[in-house]
Amino acid sequence: xxxxxxxxxxxxxxxxxxxxxxxxRKAEIGEENVFDFSIGNPSVPAPEQVRQTLLRLLTEKxxxxxxxxxxxxxxxxxxxAIADYLNxxxxxxxxxxxxxxxxxxxxxxxxxxxxxxxxxDEVILLAPFxxxxxxxxxxxxxxxxxxxxDPETFQPxxxxxxxxxxxxxxVLLVNSPNNPTGAVLTxxxxxxxxxLLEINRRKQGSPIWLxxxxxYRELVWGDAKAPYLTQYYADTVICYSFSKxxxxxxxxxxxxxxxxxxxxxxxxxxAICGAGRALGFVCAPSLFQYMIPDCLGLTSDLSVYxxxxxxxxxxxxxxxxxxxxxxxxxYLFVESPEPDAGAFAERAKGLELLVVPSDSFGCGGFxxxxxxxxxxxxxxxxxxxxxxxxSYGLCxxxx
Amino acid sequence: xxxxxxxxxxxxxxxxxxxxxxxxRKAEIGEENVFDFSIGNPSVPAPEQVRQTLLRLLTEKxxxxxxxxxxxxxxxxxxxAIADYLNxxxxxxxxxxxxxxxxxxxxxxxxxxxxxxxxxDEVILLAPFxxxxxxxxxxxxxxxxxxxxDPETFQPxxxxxxxxxxxxxxVLLVNSPNNPTGAVLTxxxxxxxxxLLEINRRKQGSPIWLxxxxxYRELVWGDAKAPYLTQYYADTVICYSFSKxxxxxxxxxxxxxxxxxxxxxxxxxxAICGAGRALGFVCAPSLFQYMIPDCLGLTSDLSVYxxxxxxxxxxxxxxxxxxxxxxxxxYLFVESPEPDAGAFAERAKGLELLVVPSDSFGCGGFxxxxxxxxxxxxxxxxxxxxxxxxSYGLCxxxx
Numbered sequence: 087x088x089x090x091x092x093x094x095x096x097x098x099x100x101x102x103x104x105x106x107x108x109x110x111r112k113a114e115i116g117e118e119n120v121f122d123f124s125i126g127n128p129s130v131p132a133p134e135q136v137r138q139t140l141l142r143l144l145t146e147k148x149x150x151x152x153x154x155x156x157x158x159x160x161x162x163x164x165x166x167a168i169a170d171y172l173n174x175x176x177x178x179x180x181x182x183x184x185x186x187x188x189x190x191x192x193x194x195x196x197x198x199x200x201x202x203x204x205x206x207d208e209v210i211l212l213a214p215f216x217x218x219x220x221x222x223x224x225x226x227x228x229x230x231x232x233x234x235x236d237p238e239t240f241q242p243x244x245x246x247x248x249x250x251x252x253x254x255x256x257v258l259l260v261n262s263p264n265n266p267t268g269a270v271l272t273x274x275x276x277x278x279x280x281x282l283l284e285i286n287r288r289k290q291g292s293p294i295w296l297x298x299x300x301x302y303r304e305l306v307w308g309d310a311k312a313p314y315l316t317q318y319y320a321d322t323v324i325c326y327s328f329s330k331x332x333x334x335x336x337x338x339x340x341x342x343x344x345x346x347x348x349x350x351x352x353x354x355x356x357a358i359c360g361a362g363r364a365l366g367f368v369c370a371p372s373l374f375q376y377m378i379p380d381c382l383g384l385t386s387d388l389s390v391y392x393x394x395x396x397x398x399x400x401x402x403x404x405x406x407x408x409x410x411x412x413x414x415x416x417y418l419f420v421e422s423p424e425p426d427a428g429a430f431a432e433r434a435k436g437l438e439l440l441v442v443p444s445d446s447f448g449c450g451g452f453x454x455x456x457x458x459x460x461x462x463x464x465x466x467x468x469x470x471x472x473x474x475x476x477s478y479g480l481c482x483x484x485x
Numbered sequence: 486x487x488x489x490x491x492x493x494x495x496x497x498x499x500x501x502x503x504x505x506x507x508x509x510r511k512a513e514i515g516e517e518n519v520f521d522f523s524i525g526n527p528s529v530p531a532p533e534q535v536r537q538t539l540l541r542l543l544t545e546k547x548x549x550x551x552x553x554x555x556x557x558x559x560x561x562x563x564x565x566a567i568a569d570y571l572n573x574x575x576x577x578x579x580x581x582x583x584x585x586x587x588x589x590x591x592x593x594x595x596x597x598x599x600x601x602x603x604x605x606d607e608v609i610l611l612a613p614f615x616x617x618x619x620x621x622x623x624x625x626x627x628x629x630x631x632x633x634x635d636p637e638t639f640q641p642x643x644x645x646x647x648x649x650x651x652x653x654x655x656v657l658l659v660n661s662p663n664n665p666t667g668a669v670l671t672x673x674x675x676x677x678x679x680x681l682l683e684i685n686r687r688k689q690g691s692p693i694w695l696x697x698x699x700x701y702r703e704l705v706w707g708d709a710k711a712p713y714l715t716q717y718y719a720d721t722v723i724c725y726s727f728s729k730x731x732x733x734x735x736x737x738x739x740x741x742x743x744x745x746x747x748x749x750x751x752x753x754x755x756a757i758c759g760a761g762r763a764l765g766f767v768c769a770p771s772l773f774q775y776m777i778p779d780c781l782g783l784t785s786d787l788s789v790y791x792x793x794x795x796x797x798x799x800x801x802x803x804x805x806x807x808x809x810x811x812x813x814x815x816y817l818f819v820e821s822p823e824p825d826a827g828a829f830a831e832r833a834k835g836l837e838l839l840v841v842p843s844d845s846f847g848c849g850g851f852x853x854x855x856x857x858x859x860x861x862x863x864x865x866x867x868x869x870x871x872x873x874x875x876s877y878g879l880c881x882x883x884x
Contacts, residue, residue, distance in 0.1 A: 095759030131548040149530040153733045196765030225763040334552045336771025360494030364624040366595030372735025
């Protein structure tokens, strides 16, 4: 047996652990008495257009074709439609043969990392980061180099980033809008980051890859915009998923895109195809592939998240908590009133508030509060948050 | 970049290559003029019950729950329903917590192999075998030991199998009904195989795993029965997919099952969960998970394959070809009239007949002819097969 795999299976991720705890707890004391802010499971239904498209496909399309194998990299018409949409929206300059359809964001990442990395390579992650990144990177035999973000803005700390590059650096993996902080990389940050990539790339004489994990691309608030990274750096690979934009996390549908300006672009695309093959991913789920062309550019009703975000941030600030003001995703990053965020999350759990300590994201002192929940849950949870704040002697501001 | 992945992506599998060639060729000269016997894409539509279940789920179930994340190993109710079905049908003695839902057969295999193997281990494959097995095994750092089957019956050659075991053997991977030969392991073969496993297991003092890849389980003809292997050997892992039985190959839905009698069974299941996590597979496509309970035990209309099988086998024998009489799956294994099966397949291609040389399956001298095609295609292809036979001076029997 593979001991590493056993361990990974026995010790679930902290988020999944809390998610499972929440399910058990709800069964025990009633759904309405648990305030589960633990997981990024969209709370807003998929757009009606998704359902209508699926019903139409099931009613009109020949089932043998509908449920049959597509090309390993995905149906060419679907890939073409995605390319058209990206060219229209971001001037991405891509074609169907730079896109590889995948079974969701995790697949996009494991495939890209397997394609680009060799054992001993280094991957820079900006902490806090989604904890499975470490699992995905280490499976390839590469090493994680974690660089803490600026703790005020959660933009990269550029001095720390500069110092993290070595001759073994092969990949910088970013996630904007960010899970868990909600931060969106500004254009200024992107330009500074690219400058560092270019300098180190020249030093090494071989590509350093920028992998951009973007399942939250469409979830940006206020005036923020998430720059499209292929426009800033040639050796970019984008990992996308429709999980969050279309509220389809369980359906596992997304894609990998290789920048048309990447060095040895056709070799890189071949390596993506090869990694998909070796990991067992050929052909993303076909019904959901065929759904894509009719639903590109749509999102589920984001106004709910927008309202939740304001309500929860104001409420928590009203209780006296320090809340980072993020521009994207559906997470608030809340400072723990005691140094040990795990202990803070445990105390919250005692009040049936489920939040994820930031330690699992490679950075201490915060908890992640998902606001992809019902607005009603936020309203009903406020007395518990207030009690939690009072137990730390906060709450001055609410008096 | 990872050179191995690039190579795997650049050199597609011979089957996929031929499949893509077929698509191009059909566009050039018309669908009806290409006789594509290259791929195992079911030609019979999914049972109507599949469509009705999907329509009902899309109409009645809350879309947030329907398309949301399930537990990483799959929805517990769905896993419970599968366990009940297997206990009823095969007295499998399993429960929900021995089943891990996956995105299809390839995923079931890569997850199981990653869970059970360490670099340097040996995996015995019975040739001919599905060529991706080699890719999946070698990705884990383990080594393939290929043992040729008996060339008359395509049951295992037990003397050769016995000689193949070493102290590094960790897994024996079998596939019954078999792709590409169609052979079904008889109960006698299973018992002999298990005896060898037991002997070598005792010698080593640690488990040797039997992985049974069974996407064709329900596709057996005549009186043949595919034994349920957990009943014969404790350390068995079954990899199942609904691709062939329900004609859903594009939808990527299947499962891994760990035998309840396996040594350290909960550790093995944990390793399966861990491997799913590390490879990026958590949560199989949710709509198709929820379809399962209503469709267990159903199959698409197998009478079409039964008729095709007889028609094609008789037709090819009538032309003078030697055809292995298989009991299962939807493939005929046809002896090449010249030693080089690749050259034979190339000559067939010149007559617009697409068949896969057996060399890609780790055994020379045959071609695989898929009969999951329209009955009409078989009828219309016969003049071309006749011409092919004539070009080798066969066809005596048809005169």
